[in-house]
Amino acid sequence: MNQNFMPDFQNEQQLLSxxxxxxxxxxxxxxxxxxxxxxxxxxxxxxPDDIHSLADLERLPFTTADDLRDGYxxxxxxxxxxxxxxVHASSGTTGKRKVLCYTQQDLxxxxxxxxxxxxxxxxxxxxRVQIAVGYGVWTAGMGFxxxxxxxxxxxxPIGPGNVDLQCQFLIDFQPTVFCCTASMALLMAExxxxxxxADKINVKKIIYGxxxxxxxxxxxxxxxxxxxxxxxxxxxxxxxxxxTGIECSHHDCIHYWGDYYIVEIVDPETLRPVPPGEWGEMVxxxxxxxxxxxxxxxxxxxxxxxxxxxxxxxxxxxxSRILGRxxxxxxxxxxxxxxxxxxxxxxTIGGLGSEYQIHLSRDEERGRDSLKLVVExxxxxxxxxxxxxIGELLHQFKRQLLVTPExxxxxxxxxxRSERKSQRVFxxxxxxxxx
Numbered sequence: 496m497n498q499n500f501m502p503d504f505q506n507e508q509q510l511l512s513x514x515x516x517x518x519x520x521x522x523x524x525x526x527x528x529x530x531x532x533x534x535x536x537x538x539x540x541x542x543p544d545d546i547h548s549l550a551d552l553e554r555l556p557f558t559t560a561d562d563l564r565d566g567y568x569x570x571x572x573x574x575x576x577x578x579x580x581x582v583h584a585s586s587g588t589t590g591k592r593k594v595l596c597y598t599q600q601d602l603x604x605x606x607x608x609x610x611x612x613x614x615x616x617x618x619x620x621x622x623r624v625q626i627a628v629g630y631g632v633w634t635a636g637m638g639f640x641x642x643x644x645x646x647x648x649x650x651x652p653i654g655p656g657n658v659d660l661q662c663q664f665l666i667d668f669q670p671t672v673f674c675c676t677a678s679m680a681l682l683m684a685e686x687x688x689x690x691x692x693a694d695k696i697n698v699k700k701i702i703y704g705x706x707x708x709x710x711x712x713x714x715x716x717x718x719x720x721x722x723x724x725x726x727x728x729x730x731x732x733x734x735x736x737x738x739t740g741i742e743c744s745h746h747d748c749i750h751y752w753g754d755y756y757i758v759e760i761v762d763p764e765t766l767r768p769v770p771p772g773e774w775g776e777m778v779x780x781x782x783x784x785x786x787x788x789x790x791x792x793x794x795x796x797x798x799x800x801x802x803x804x805x806x807x808x809x810x811x812x813x814x815s816r817i818l819g820r821x822x823x824x825x826x827x828x829x830x831x832x833x834x835x836x837x838x839x840x841x842x843t844i845g846g847l848g849s850e851y852q853i854h855l856s857r858d859e860e861r862g863r864d865s866l867k868l869v870v871e872x873x874x875x876x877x878x879x880x881x882x883x884x885i886g887e888l889l890h891q892f893k894r895q896l897l898v899t900p901e902x903x904x905x906x907x908x909x910x911x912r913s914e915r916k917s918q919r920v921f922x923x924x925x926x927x928x929x930x
Contacts, residue, residue: 497619498646500611502754504810511549514757517782519546522555525788528573531566532790552757552780553768558792563593563733571787574598579786583634585732585831595732598785602641608752609642609738615750615809616700616726616741618672620647625670625698627661627679628705629829630654634736635705639674642738648672655679655829658686665696673698673723676829677706678864684719693721704728704737706826707817707924727816733792734779740814748801748813756781758814759791760800763821771802776821777814795821825855825920827866830897834919837868840891846876846884850910857924864924868892868900874907 504510523543525532536542539556563570570593572579578598585593597605618624624643630636636654643650651668653661655676661683664670675683680703687693701716701723713725729749730737740751751758760775761768769775777796781789797820801813824833841847848871856865870888872878885902893899 610645
């Protein structure tokens with residue numbers, strides 16, 4: 496018999512009562528166990544006994560990615576080291592990564608609600624799940640696999656890339672579920688089409704995440720996979736990892752696990768909450784995370800709360816699929832790349848200026864994303880040494896960021912300057928609606 500991983504709340508009020516108890520526990524736990532949080536809360540004039548309702552959430556200070564990097568290698572740690580059993584880190588940054596630590600209870604909770612994601616997507620113990628996401632220090636592989644095994648399905652843990660092996664296993668093992676990033680899904684869809692093997696595979700569902708995807712992109716992936724049903728899964732390393740929410744079978748929202756964390760949507764400029772239904776930045780507060788709890792953590796993801804209960808009947812709250820970011824962070828072929836990473840690389844190469852632009856595009860025919868880096872030469876530097884500069888730049892990008900861009904060097908002063916923040920990232924990959 497299939498297990499049930501959904502919470503047993505009878506109505507929204509029971510969920511809100513659970514959230515208040517979780518919020519009170521988190522503030523007390525963080526205040527008692529973390530020097531960082533205690534100092535931050537003390538400066539805000541907040542003590543654990545001051546939390547009486549969910550409305551008190553707005554009184555709490557925000558936490559940011561900079562706080563995580565400043566606290567490296569164990570940021571936000573709120574338990575003794577002997578209770579920590581694992582660490583995971585975000586992908587793609589240079590210098591200090593965002594590293595999060597976990598207790599055994601944290602891992603058990605993550606495994607439980609990841610299994611809930613599979614359940615909402617209709618996956619059962621009778622399914623076979625091919626997992627084509629990154630393993631190791633990244634959260635993706637461990638999350639997808641542990642949730643798969645928890646629900647009782649057969650896991651085929653290949654990891655990312657290796658298209659030949661992916662196609663061979665799709666045919667040989669006949670998996671019914673394929674888990675990947677959005678760009679990997681498009682790449683595999685194109686490969687299946689080019690190789691003419693759509694009638695030899697048995698993929699019924701694709702669970703994907705990590706990147707934005709448009710309606711037309713989803714339709715193309717489904718069509719080339721032989722009509723597979725797509726489910727967008729959400730999550731971030733700071734918030735356990737992937738699996739913190741998923742699209743339901745009605746495909747018009749993301750259900751997030753409100754029994755494990757609270758979502759606020761704020762105006763990224765004023766940091767004031769926006770009304771339900773309005774777009775803004777997602778801010779999350781955990782309710783039972785032990786090793787590294789989050790208090791009003793600014794995710795930088797842009798979405799909106801969808802009020803009311805979903806037509807699918809689930810009690811779990813909803814937000815729209817992720818629209819974009821409030822900063823210049825972008826994802827290229829599954830790697831998170833931060834502007835600070837590029838700044839750091841440019842600063843180490845003599846002969847290059849500090850001004851640059853990133854242009855992202857997608858080749859729809861090949862199903863691949865492209866990254867073009869336009870960089871100014873240093874002041875007074877001629878184009879005679881371009882070949883060597885480009886070679887060193889490509890080497891550092893590959894070594895530090897695991898990607899290879901197309902590079903164009905331009906004269907010093909030729910890129911636009913602004914009194915305000917200059918736009919450096921131009922993303923033309925998504926041209927139609929995401930919802």
